[in-house]
Amino acid sequence: MNDLNTITKESRQEWEKGISSMFQEIAESYEKINTFISMGMDQAWRRAQLKRLEQYMQDAPVLDIGCGPGSLSALASKELPKTKFLSTDITWGFLEIAANSGNADTLAQVSASDLPFKANSFSAVVSAFVLRNLPDLKRFYRECHRTLKKDGIICMLDLTTPPFKPISFFHSLYMKMALPLGAKIYGSKTEAYEYLDRSIKNCYTPQEMNSILEECGFKILHTDRMCMGTVTIYTAQVIK
Numbered sequence: 303m304n305d306l307n308t309i310t311k312e313s314r315q316e317w318e319k320g321i322s323s324m325f326q327e328i329a330e331s332y333e334k335i336n337t338f339i340s341m342g343m344d345q346a347w348r349r350a351q352l353k354r355l356e357q358y359m360q361d362a363p364v365l366d367i368g369c370g371p372g373s374l375s376a377l378a379s380k381e382l383p384k385t386k387f388l389s390t391d392i393t394w395g396f397l398e399i400a401a402n403s404g405n406a407d408t409l410a411q412v413s414a415s416d417l418p419f420k421a422n423s424f425s426a427v428v429s430a431f432v433l434r435n436l437p438d439l440k441r442f443y444r445e446c447h448r449t450l451k452k453d454g455i456i457c458m459l460d461l462t463t464p465p466f467k468p469i470s471f472f473h474s475l476y477m478k479m480a481l482p483l484g485a486k487i488y489g490s491k492t493e494a495y496e497y498l499d500r501s502i503k504n505c506y507t508p509q510e511m512n513s514i515l516e517e518c519g520f521k522i523l524h525t526d527r528m529c530m531g532t533v534t535i536y537t538a539q540v541i542k
């Protein structure tokens with residue numbers, strides 16, 4: 303993971319350009335491979351995330367960062383039908399898929415580092431499987447802080463490394479085998495999935511993530527570790 307205190311504008315933009323072109327290449331097969339690797343549990347994890355979101359909803363839209371093919375907003379339209387989602391992504395190919403599949407009603411191309419929205423616009427900012435890809439988490443969380451209404455929340459789901467060493471060993475082994483296999487079966491680029499494997503290994507621990515959130519002006523509400531710690535949902539409330 304990056305040293306968050308030494309990131310320049312140029313390195314941030316270069317990182318985002320690289321990540322976006324990588325996601326552009328795998329956009330078509332992403333959803334199938336994600337379901338394959340997670341053994342179909344990805345939807346259950348998103349459902350658990352939406353349950354947390356429901357607990358703190360206010361009367362304002364939800365901003366979905368890195369919406370990909372729109373899996374979260376599609377599920378939300380069934381689970382939380384009254385909640386309005388604004389689905390955003392940096393990668394054009396994903397926005398096209400989200401639009402054409404009818405998974406998302408309102409879409410915009412947005413970088414998590416520069417949210418083009420007024421202060422106090424959203425009741426929540428959500429993301430699923432995105433945090434590991436961002437070049438500057440503090441910048442992103444500060445943008446969330448600015449655009450959230452008073453008492454608004456962030457509710458973020460991501461893959462994490464299991465805390466118990468033997469489990470983390472087998473998890474890492476599984477990822478090493480399942481990622482290239484999934485890519486091969488669905489005819490996608492294996493390089494992108496090698497990156498995914500590395501990004502999980504380098505991700506912050508939930509303790510580290512929570513202290514970054516606190517530093518950026520959030521109060522931690524819940525840290526839900528699921529599936530033996532391979533997946534974590536971070537829920538935190540903005541302090542304004």
Ligand SMILES: C[S@@+](CC[C@H](N)C(=O)[O-])C[C@H]1O[C@@H](n2cnc3c(N)ncnc32)[C@H](O)[C@@H]1O
Binds near residue numbers: 429
């Ligand atoms: C692993 S996919 C997750 C997609 C979706 N949220 C899901 O639930 O499956 C990560 C997504 O984050 C997007 N992304 C990566 N970096 C981003 C950034 N800096 N700003 C906005 N979106 C970004 C990618 O384009 C991709 O769609």
